[in-house]
Amino acid sequence: MSTPVTVLGLGPMGRGMARALLAAGHPTTVWNRTPGRADELVTAGAVPAGSPGAAVAASPLTILSLTDYQAMYDILGDVDLAGRVLVNLSSDTPERTREAATWAAGRGARFVAGGVMVPAPLLGTDAAYVYYSGDEAAFDEYAGVLARIGRPHRLGPDPALAQLYYQANLDMFLTALAGYLHATALVGSAGVSAAEFAPWAADLFDSLSAYLPAAAGHIDSGEHPGTLSTVRMMGATADHVVGASDAAGLHTGLPAAVRDLYDRAVAAGHATDNWTSLIDVIRTP
Numbered sequence: 001m002s003t004p005v006t007v008l009g010l011g012p013m014g015r016g017m018a019r020a021l022l023a024a025g026h027p028t029t030v031w032n033r034t035p036g037r038a039d040e041l042v043t044a045g046a047v048p049a050g051s052p053g054a055a056v057a058a059s060p061l062t063i064l065s066l067t068d069y070q071a072m073y074d075i076l077g078d079v080d081l082a083g084r085v086l087v088n089l090s091s092d093t094p095e096r097t098r099e100a101a102t103w104a105a106g107r108g109a110r111f112v113a114g115g116v117m118v119p120a121p122l123l124g125t126d127a128a129y130v131y132y133s134g135d136e137a138a139f140d141e142y143a144g145v146l147a148r149i150g151r152p153h154r155l156g157p158d159p160a161l162a163q164l165y166y167q168a169n170l171d172m173f174l175t176a177l178a179g180y181l182h183a184t185a186l187v188g189s190a191g192v193s194a195a196e197f198a199p200w201a202a203d204l205f206d207s208l209s210a211y212l213p214a215a216a217g218h219i220d221s222g223e224h225p226g227t228l229s230t231v232r233m234m235g236a237t238a239d240h241v242v243g244a245s246d247a248a249g250l251h252t253g254l255p256a257a258v259r260d261l262y263d264r265a266v267a268a269g270h271a272t273d274n275w276t277s278l279i280d281v282i283r284t285p
């Protein structure tokens with residue numbers, strides 16, 4: 001028989017996880033604070049639990065999909081967790097993830113943290129992948145079940161690692177999206193529509209990954225040879241972006257923050273180094 005699974009938290013993500021588990025034939029128990037969110041899943045075969053305690057008791061494995069880690073404490077504060085495996089796929093800081101692992105161990109549970117890297121509609125598809133870290137034996141025991149949600153990537157025993165990777169990805173994602181919006185507003189100041197600009201933005205995003213192998217080499221070696229894109233040249237360009245944004249009447253906070261990194265790198269003596277030397281300014285603000 002397929003492993004029974006409990007899903008706590010039925011926002012778009014929790015519902016998507018439960019759907020994927022049900023589709024793969026896992027007996028799936030669900031619970032959500034606000035009633036009604038389980039209805040569609042119950043129609044699809046899920047068992048609604050009357051309380052968080054009943055939900056956890058129903059399966060050896062409980063997956064949590066909540067707004068943050070505080071919600072886990074709110075839900076499971078009085079619940080017997082002895083012998084259970086908790087896999088928390090909610091977003092929070094790496095430090096709170098570590099605290100949660102200690103908290104769970106104190107309650108006799110094994111704890112795995114995860115960071116889901118796709119939106120709800122992609123859960124259970126080939127595009128879905130999830131970072132995991134924490135109790136490795138518990139992860140290995142249930143890796144096959146977790147694979148129903150998305151491709152699992154095990155990062156190691158430190159429970160903080162999955163959220164560190166998740167937040168690092170979101171760091172790039174949020175900054176890139178904000179950069180795209182800012183750039184679109186910039187060309188928009190001349191009457192260019194977002195649709196007209198989109199192919200050029202796509203070209204830029206597509207080309208970015210080509211820079212990464214060399215950049216990673218510079219960063220890991222600590223050597224930033226200024227043969228091409230120097231801090232001075234890139235910093236001057238960053239200043240031009242701020243000037244263009246200002247002239248267009250736009251919010252300049254984002255390009256000004258980027259220019260600030262270049263200014264600081266110049267002040268730290270990196271003017272003739274490669275742009276990758278900005279990492280020193282980021283590491284020691």
Ligand code: NDP
Nearest residue numbers: 009010011012013033034066067071074090091116118119
């Ligand atoms: P929602 O905010 O829609 O759902 C959050 C769930 O948490 C709901 O079931 C909500 O219950 C529950 N909840 C929040 N606080 C409490 C509490 N104090 N006590 C009990 N239950 C609580 O989020 P999503 O489903 O979109 O996301 C879930 C997690 O997945 C988040 O951490 C998010 O950052 C992460 N994530 C989301 C992605 C996305 O594209 N949406 C992609 C990758 C990760 P109730 O219904 O009662 O409010």
